[in-house]
Amino acid sequence: MNTDSSATAPDQLSFTLEPNDARHLAMLCGQLDAHLRQIEQRLGIQINARGNQFLLKGPQNNVIAGRELLTQLYSDVCQGVGLSPESLHLHLQQADLESLTEASGDSAVEAIQVIRTKRASIKPRGKNQQGYVRTIKQCDINFGVGPAGTGKTYLAVACAVEALLEERVRRILLVRPAVEAGEKLGFLPGDLSQKIDPYLRPLYDALYEMLGFETVNKYIERNIIEVAPLAFMRGRTLNNAFIILDEAQNTTREQMKMFLTRIGFGSTAVITGDATQIDLPRGSQSGLTHASNILTGVEGIGFTWFANKDVVRHPLVQRIVEAYDAREDSTTHLDQSQR
Numbered sequence: 001m002n003t004d005s006s007a008t009a010p011d012q013l014s015f016t017l018e019p020n021d022a023r024h025l026a027m028l029c030g031q032l033d034a035h036l037r038q039i040e041q042r043l044g045i046q047i048n049a050r051g052n053q054f055l056l057k058g059p060q061n062n063v064i065a066g067r068e069l070l071t072q073l074y075s076d077v078c079q080g081v082g083l084s085p086e087s088l089h090l091h092l093q094q095a096d097l098e099s100l101t102e103a104s105g106d107s108a109v110e111a112i113q114v115i116r117t118k119r120a121s122i123k124p125r126g127k128n129q130q131g132y133v134r135t136i137k138q139c140d141i142n143f144g145v146g147p148a149g150t151g152k153t154y155l156a157v158a159c160a161v162e163a164l165l166e167e168r169v170r171r172i173l174l175v176r177p178a179v180e181a182g183e184k185l186g187f188l189p190g191d192l193s194q195k196i197d198p199y200l201r202p203l204y205d206a207l208y209e210m211l212g213f214e215t216v217n218k219y220i221e222r223n224i225i226e227v228a229p230l231a232f233m234r235g236r237t238l239n240n241a242f243i244i245l246d247e248a249q250n251t252t253r254e255q256m257k258m259f260l261t262r263i264g265f266g267s268t269a270v271i272t273g274d275a276t277q278i279d280l281p282r283g284s285q286s287g288l289t290h291a292s293n294i295l296t297g298v299e300g301i302g303f304t305w306f307a308n309k310d311v312v313r314h315p316l317v318q319r320i321v322e323a324y325d326a327r328e329d330s331t332t333h334l335d336q337s338q339r
Contacts, residue, residue: 013056013063017074020052027077028070035073035088039066042092079114080121091125115158117210118165122158128310129155135302136270141263143248144272145292146306147321152272153246157206160242163268164224171223173243174203175259177230177250200227203246230255239264248273248288250280256287276325 017025029036029049036047045058045066054070056063073091077083115122115133124130129151136142136159144152160172207216207225219225230251245251245259248271256271263269273288280286295301308321 011058011060011063013067015054015056015067015071017052017054017071019078021078022051024074024077025049025052027083028074030083030085030088034085035083038085038088039069039092043069076114076123079123080116081114081123115155115162116165117158117161118215119212120210122155122210124151124155126310128304128306132304132306133159135304136268139302140268140300141260142268142270142302142304143288143292143295144270144304144306145275145288146304147274147276147308147311149311149321150306151310152306153202153244154206156244156246156270156272157203158210159268159270160244161207161210163242169242169266169268170240171242172219172225173238173241174200174207174225174227174246175230175233175243176200176203176246177248177255203227203244230259233259233262236262237264238262238267240266241268243267243269245269245271246273249275249278249286251287252280253285253287253290256291259287260291 017028030038033049036049039045040047043058043062043066045056045062047066047070048055048057054067056066058066069091073083073088115124124133128146132142132144132152133155136156144150144156146152157174160169163169164172204216204227211219216225220227230245241264243263248256250273251259259271260269271288271291273286275286275289275292278286278289292303296303308325311321
């Protein structure tokens, strides 16, 4: 949408955003230009806007990055993606100056289109999220591996909902192993369904956000959406379905093999997990780490590896993940030195 750009000085850059739509431009700039001030503070530049004409002043790399960010954000806004101070903060948190500058060059990865669902439009952020969505659309079996807060499950659910609405699949299956941090199902109140529901709550929440409460419940009643524990998958063949296995680090080797061999014709499977948060009994190898070791490079199976920099939650989440990783690394080195 950057249709007319010219550098008027080494530290100054002017450009035009098209189409010239007053409502979308107001959403981009924010109330009293709050969004522009937020970008100025983060990138250390000055932004002057008059209609769809923008003038950026500051260090050369920073103004180039600012132009790229504003162009990306305006494209999102015009496609129906909402912009708020919180979402802009996440854009700036995830998309650092270096990646923004790279994105403005010819080597930039082809932009992923917005994922459209009934109630929300979702835009993957950064190269890893874009590559993840692109791989899901290209491969029948996909692994998304990395720390909490990187959007692995949320984007997988978004792709599943989009595929269902476009009638590329007939149903969605959401699966999780019923293993959590020290909790036993027998100690939870209620029948089996009520015992399982708390473990599947993040999947329900994503569905409600994208489809609405009434639509989700209607689809569940008609078995168009099925939410089930992993143990219920044995013996089934899943055709024309979009299957998501969440928290896959808590599967055993046998469970992972069982799940992967359920995949039928016309189906897509996405397996997500964080190999640093395994809650299996001591001595049990995670099916996620085992599958990652033996299936990487197999044709038709895609892997996306997320890192701490891909965390798109509150900035404290990224710092927490990094602090734990640093402590675990130092503990490992200490243990090795004592042997």
